[in-house]
Every structure is written in C-alpha cells, then in structure tokens.
Amino acid sequence: SQQGEEDPQALSIQEGENATMNCSYKTSINNLQWYRQNSGRGLVHLILIRSNEREKHSGRLRVTLDTSKKSSSLLITASRAADTASYFCATARVYNFNKFYFGSGTKLNVKP
Amino acid sequence: GAGVSQSPSNKVTEKGKDVELRCDPISGHTALYWYRQSLGQGLEFLIYFQGNSAPDKSGLPSDRFSAERTGGSVSTLTIQRTQQEDSAVYLCASSLALTGGRSQPQHFGDGTRLSIL
Numbered sequence: 001s002q003q004g005e006e007d008p009q010a011l012s013i014q015e016g017e018n019a020t021m022n023c024s025y026k027t028s029i030n031n032l033q034w035y036r037q038n039s040g041r042g043l044v045h046l047i048l049i050r051s052n053e054r055e056k057h058s059g060r061l062r063v064t065l066d067t068s069k070k071s072s073s074l075l076i077t078a079s080r081a082a083d084t085a086s087y088f089c090a091t092a093r094v095y096n097f098n099k100f101y102f103g104s105g106t107k108l109n110v111k112p
Numbered sequence: 113g114a115g116v117s118q119s120p121s122n123k124v125t126e127k128g129k130d131v132e133l134r135c136d137p138i139s140g141h142t143a144l145y146w147y148r149q150s151l152g153q154g155l156e157f158l159i160y161f162q163g164n165s166a167p168d169k170s171g172l173p174s175d176r177f178s179a180e181r182t183g184g185s186v187s188t189l190t191i192q193r194t195q196q197e198d199s200a201v202y203l204c205a206s207s208l209a210l211t212g213g214r215s216q217p218q219h220f221g222d223g224t225r226l227s228i229l
Binding site for chain 2: 090
C-alpha cells in the first residue's frame with residue numbers, strides 16, 4: 001500500500017499565485033522527496049528533505065517537514081504556466097531507506 | 113545516453129500473451145527500480161536492484177511478473193500470461209549507489225504504456 005497521501009488531489013490557480021501541496025504519511029521516515037510529472041512523461045526529482053531537517057529551499061520551491069505530525073508541504077511561489085504538472089511525495093522508511101512509497105499526487109493547473 | 117531509456121514506449125498486446133519491457137539506466141547508476149502507475153494514480157513499487165545484492169522483489173503483484181538485470185546495467189521486466197488488469201504505465205528509475213543510510217534522487221524514464229486487449 002502507498003505511504004504518502006497528497007492533498008489536495010487537484011489545484012487550479014492563476015499564474016503568479018502561490019501553490020501549496022501537502023503530503024501526509026503513516027510511519028517514521030528516513031527522508032521525503034518531492035517529484036514532478038508532466039503528462040505522459042516520467043517523474044523529475046525536485047527536492048529531498050531528511051528527517052532531521054525542517055525546511056529546504058530550491059529556487060521557487062520551499063519544502064517543510066513536520067515529523068511530529070507526519071506531514072510535509074511543498075510551496076511553489078510565483079507560479080508559472082510551465083509548473084502545470086502532477087506533484088508526488090515519496091517517503092523512505094527509517095530501516096529501508098532504499099525503497100520508496102509514493103502518494104497518489106496533486107494535479108496542479110496554472111492558468112496563464 | 114544522458115537519461116534513463118525505456119522501450120518500447122507503447123505496447124498493445126492480447127490477453128494471455130507474454131511481454132518484455134526494457135530499461136537502460138544512466139551509466140554508473142547501480143540502483144534500478146521498476147514501478148507501475150495506473151491511470152491517474154501514484155506509483156506502485158515493483159522491484160529494486162542494487163549492485164550485486166539480491167533484488168527486493170516484494171512489490172511484484174504475482175508470479176507472472178519477473179525482472180532481471182544483466183551485467184549490472186540493462187533490466188528487463190517480463191509479464192507472462194498478461195491480464196487486462198496489467199494495463200498501466202511501467203516506469204523505470206535509476207540512482208547512484210545507496211550508502212551510508214542516505215537515499216539518492218531517482219531518475220526516471222518516460223515509461224512503457226502497456227495496454228492489454
């Protein structure tokens with residue numbers, strides 16, 4: 001069964017707005033990763049955050065991790081039409097960090 | 113090549129036939145994964161190879177599914193006696209060696225879209 005679950009399932013915003021997606025998981029993790037998938041393509045790695053980290057930034061992306069709540073959020077600031085894609089979180093468990101559990105994704109639509 | 117390559121990109125076959133899906137990982141990547149993605153869904157882990165270690169086959173849904181990795185590089189996922197529920201996109205990913213308790217980002221191919229008639 002899948003470990004992470006993203007929320008919301010779908011999100012539609014205007015270009016320039018911020019987009020926030022959330023991921024919840026059930027068991028203790030070694031790390032959590034976020035990926036983007038454009039329609040008909042494979043996944044592209046965005047950012048990895050380890051269990052002892054609380055926040056990471058990469059360009060317009062900001063990821064937070066709250067291990068006490070078993071949740072993570074991905075914030076995309078000043079969104080662009082090119083950000084339209086599905087976003088997935090993937091968790092690696094503490095004692096099996098080489099196996100990843102993906103959520104069902106958030107489908108983001110950024111309207112120009 | 114620069115990225116993970118999968119072939120074929122599309123495969124249509126009749127129920128009951130066997131299919132082979134191929135994955136060429138990024139050169140130097142010792143870890144290789146296979147996932148299955150049903151329409152509009154997340155990724156379901158199938159199998160994982162790491163160097164010369166025994167593969168983790170815990171995600172294979174039935175004994176009709178098997179995979180091998182020859183010479184630590186190319187991998188083939190085989191589905192025997194295909195069923196309609198096998199229809200999905202099969203994604204392959206590779207990564208650098210997993211050491212020191214640290215996961216590595218995965219690099220994905222564009223997948224094989226498998227349709228069972």
